[in-house]
Amino acid sequence: MKFYREDTRTALSAKEEAQRLAFAPIAFQASKSLRDLGILAALGNAPDSAASAKELAQRCGVTEYGVAVLLDMGLSAGLVIWQNDKYQLTKLGQFVDFDPMTIANMDFVADICYQGMGELTEAIKHTKPAGLKHLGEWDTLYQGLSQLNQREKDSWFGFDHYYSDRSFPTLLTEVFAQDTATLCDIGANTGKWTKQCCQHNNDVHVTMVDLPQQLAVANENMAQAGFTERVTPFTCDLLAPKNPLPAGQDVYWMSQFLDCFSKEEIVSILVRVKEAMKPQSRIFILELFPDCQDYESASYSLNATSLYFTAIANGNSRFYMSHEFLPLIELAGLSIVKQTHNIGLGHSLIECGL
Numbered sequence: 112m113k114f115y116r117e118d119t120r121t122a123l124s125a126k127e128e129a130q131r132l133a134f135a136p137i138a139f140q141a142s143k144s145l146r147d148l149g150i151l152a153a154l155g156n157a158p159d160s161a162a163s164a165k166e167l168a169q170r171c172g173v174t175e176y177g178v179a180v181l182l183d184m185g186l187s188a189g190l191v192i193w194q195n196d197k198y199q200l201t202k203l204g205q206f207v208d209f210d211p212m213t214i215a216n217m218d219f220v221a222d223i224c225y226q227g228m229g230e231l232t233e234a235i236k237h238t239k240p241a242g243l244k245h246l247g248e249w250d251t252l253y254q255g256l257s258q259l260n261q262r263e264k265d266s267w268f269g270f271d272h273y274y275s276d277r278s279f280p281t282l283l284t285e286v287f288a289q290d291t292a293t294l295c296d297i298g299a300n301t302g303k304w305t306k307q308c309c310q311h312n313n314d315v316h317v318t319m320v321d322l323p324q325q326l327a328v329a330n331e332n333m334a335q336a337g338f339t340e341r342v343t344p345f346t347c348d349l350l351a352p353k354n355p356l357p358a359g360q361d362v363y364w365m366s367q368f369l370d371c372f373s374k375e376e377i378v379s380i381l382v383r384v385k386e387a388m389k390p391q392s393r394i395f396i397l398e399l400f401p402d403c404q405d406y407e408s409a410s411y412s413l414n415a416t417s418l419y420f421t422a423i424a425n426g427n428s429r430f431y432m433s434h435e436f437l438p439l440i441e442l443a444g445l446s447i448v449k450q451t452h453n454i455g456l457g458h459s460l461i462e463c464g465l
């Protein structure tokens with residue numbers, strides 16, 4: 112891992128940073144309010160990106176008190192600076208306002224994680240997603256995904272798809288470089304990858320594996336795309352160790368899927384892939400490893416998202432470090448054929464075989 116190897120702070124900067132951590136949830140909410148109330152946008156549209164609280168209050172329909180108290184926190188968070196008695200938008204403020212990655216991350220944290228993270232300690236103590244109750248009464252989030260309210264759904268899918276979508280073009284080329292008549296999309300979710308495969312290759316037949324709630328949505332999406340004839344749904348709860356996978360597929364595909372499981376569960380799933388495959392089947396695992404990132408902020412985001420799995424999704428999974436994850440493949444009796452890192456926004460593609 113190229114980050115997090117040295118303690119470079121002075122005592123003063125460490126103490127300052129500790130205060131930022133102590134107030135981080137407030138800085139987060141202030142930033143989001145400034146974005147949602149249109150105050151950052153109004154500031155960006157003002158001449159020289161500068162305006163007073165009074166001017167912004169008029170433009171945004173918010174009280175002058177509201178604008179000023181939020182923007183003063185914005186000064187401390189670095190979203191704005193204070194120049195000639197006016198607030199002025201910074202680059203950081205611009206990214207918070209309209210950078211798609213920041214919006215996807217912020218909405219996911221606000222709508223899916225924020226309340227539940229208060230139960231993190233409880234979740235760690237009991238290896239249970241103790242914060243999930245704020246979204247609904249399910250054992251894991253995956254059982255309730257299709258029942259989230261619209262805003263929660265938009266934020267969850269917006270976050271999930273933001274990262275996987277950007278890797279699709281490279282991945283399609285890689286997978287279909289060899290003849291692929293049948294592909295098993297394990298953890299197919301809404302069927303986004305399945306649809307891309309059918310669009311990319313006119314002959315491939317895809318079997319989508321997921322929980323029944325997700326497959327109902329995926330089936331509808333396939334019908335709308337006109338791919339019903341070429342796609343077979345295969346309902347399967349892979350947490351039950353006896354549930355087998357469809358046999359004899361050319362490709363077994365698992366994208367952002369194995370991070371939904373504990374190490375023991377991952378080995379059990381991979382053993383079942385091994386049992387289902389034919390000797391020449393290829394297995395592709397698309398994952399995000401915090402230790403394989405080019406940018407420290409990517410590792411930061413992944414380590415934070417791991418704790419969403421802990422407190423909200425299922426209580427026992429995470430984005431694994433590659434040195435924790437890769438040995439699980441060999442433990443399941445499979446071999447790693449090829450590793451490609453830094454695809455799209457930090458994905459790693461692991462091709463495996465017998």
Ligand SMILES: C[S@@+](CC[C@H](N)C(=O)[O-])C[C@H]1O[C@@H](n2cnc3c(N)ncnc32)[C@H](O)[C@@H]1O
Pocket residue numbers: 253271272275297298299300301304320321322325347348349350351365366367368371
């Ligand atoms: C993070 S999503 C990944 C979706 C998609 N493959 C992608 O790359 O965007 C994980 C998927 O795994 C499915 N899943 C989670 N637990 C499962 C289980 N026990 N059995 C089958 N599928 C499961 C979820 O329903 C969800 O669709």
